[in-house]
Amino acid sequence: MAYDLKRSEKAGPLPQGACTQGLQGRPLRKVSSMPVYVSLDTQFENLGDEVINALLLRETARRARLRIFTGKAPDWYRANIASWLPAGAPQAEFLRGRARGLLRLLLGSLLPPGSVMLLSCGDVTRARPNRKRDRAMGLLSRLPFLEIAQIGASRLQAGRSEQAWLQRAADRSGKITVRDGYSLQALQAAGIRAGIVPDLAFLLDFAPSGRGGKALFMFRDPGTGAEAFAEHLAPLVAQAREMGLDPVFGWQVARDEACNRRLAALTGAGILPLPGSCEGRLDAALEAYGEAAVIVSNRLHGLLIAASRGAIPVPLLNSGEQKIRGVFEQAGLAPLILEAGAPADANAGALAGFVADRGTWRGTLAQAFAANAAEIRKALDAFFGSSAVR
Secondary structure (H helix, E strand, C coil): CCCCCECCCCCCCCCCCCCCECCCCCCCCCCCCCCEEEECCCCCCCHHHHHHHHHHHHHHHCCCCEEEECCCCCHHHHHHHHHHCCCCCCCEEEECCHHHHHHHHHHHCCCCCCEEEECCCEECCCCCCCHHHHHHHHHHCCCCCEEEEECCEECCCCCHHHHHHHHHHHHHHCCEEECCHHHHHHHHHCCCCCEECCCHHHHCCCCCCCCCCEEEEECCCCCCCHHHHHHHHHHHHHHHHHCCCEEEECCCCHHHHHHHHHHHHHHCCEECCCCCCCCCHHHHHHHHHCCEEEEEECCHHHHHHHHHCCCEEEEEECCCCCHHHHHHHHCCCHHHCEECCCCHHHHHHHHHHHHHCHHHHHHHHHHHHHHHHHHHHHHHHHHHCCCCCC
């Protein structure tokens, strides 16, 4: 089974449908006979990270045998991940003993058919080098029958200490991909061959609730300047009220709570309760997001999870932000982006236009979810073989 990924001529904003780009004419082997090793270590409090990890593992489990390092994952997180794994799929095994699991990975990578190591999804851009990890990855990338794969990641820069093993892994497997054009540009500049596969949250079912009566605002904690930011948000909150929506603030990452409570108090808005770290939290979160007609945020998966329930996702971004910008550009949703440096009244007017035209935008969202999900599944079929379970 061959999968011809066409190399992107340039990075940056990409047209809708130009998703699985990157490797010129490289055949990708069907590897469903190879066990796929993956680690659950992530930001456990972050619902967005849980969702994309669970979606990736669900789709991989439909195609290959999974061996999952649980690491420091709490029981509730492990239970949430397990609940996503499809019945009747190839075997999925949770490995609590890291040393024994690594030994199985090493031994299985010395002889055919070999093994696959699936790297973390989400934003893996590093603020500083991790040379210990890079030395370990350098050794693993030299194992004769280990393929290293990555899907659904942002890698907005490639540090010097990781470039060598990433290049080796990409040349051997052809399975290093990113989710946006800016990350692709960073890897290509470092001489690393990669493709683009959309953000994994587009695998969520697009199921508008029909109940949206709120305007949801959700932001990362900026650390300082909440009062100035609230002044910029005040016209958007007022515009939401004028449109008959109930403005509320919410958070799906615990460390953002204080910031969003402060912004709500400064703008006179309410609070939308979202579940914290607990078993079964996604269903409760989807129910809460179903109350939103629109979400204004700089949290990528807050935007996309709410969008899956029919909310119009409006990123409010600083000029240097590339992670969310790149995902929305790739998905054909760039017109929804508001610039934080633009006049607040102009942003409020744009918000009013999005909400007034919500029927058209929901049609666009339905198409974006369907098209991007199809691209992701196409890539996974190429990486691990056709799905055995639907």
